[in-house]
Amino acid sequence: MEDIVVSMYDHMYVTKRNGDRVPVSFNEVSTRIQRLAEGLPHVNPDLVSQKVCSQIHDGIKTSELDEFAAELAAALADVLAAAASTIKSHLATSALELIGVVPVDVCVVLHK
Numbered sequence: 001m002e003d004i005v006v007s008m009y010d011h012m013y014v015t016k017r018n019g020d021r022v023p024v025s026f027n028e029v030s031t032r033i034q035r036l037a038e039g040l041p042h043v044n045p046d047l048v049s050q051k052v053c054s055q056i057h058d059g060i061k062t063s064e065l066d067e068f069a070a071e072l073a074a075a076l077a078d079v080l081a082a083a084a085s086t087i088k089s090h091l092a093t094s095a096l097e098l099i100g101v102v103p104v105d106v107c108v109v110l111h112k
Contacts, residue, residue, distance in 0.1 A: 029049060
């Protein structure tokens with residue numbers, strides 16, 4: 001069996017949905033993610049593009065790239081939402097403490 005040597009001049013290819021193999025275009029990946037992220041304020045398309053492009057390997061299917069990008073964008077949005085929720089909770093607790101109400105007192109009142 002012959003060893004396969006990949007030269008640095010060889011191209012990496014992606015497999016499109018119709019089965020065609022085409023050279024990778026990182027700009028196309030980034031442009032597609034930017035277009036799909038329009039109107040989604042909690043998605044950073046540059047960060048998603050960077051992480052998706054880092055997963056590209058020869059022969060990867062474009063459908064796999066789309067799935068990974070969607071999962072990543074959702075995960076990043078969840079992290080952002082969780083962080084925002086934590087910050088809001090902390091600010092609310094701090095505001096209650098400023099007016100002299102301890103959060104435990106609020107729990108007791110709500111429980112009654």
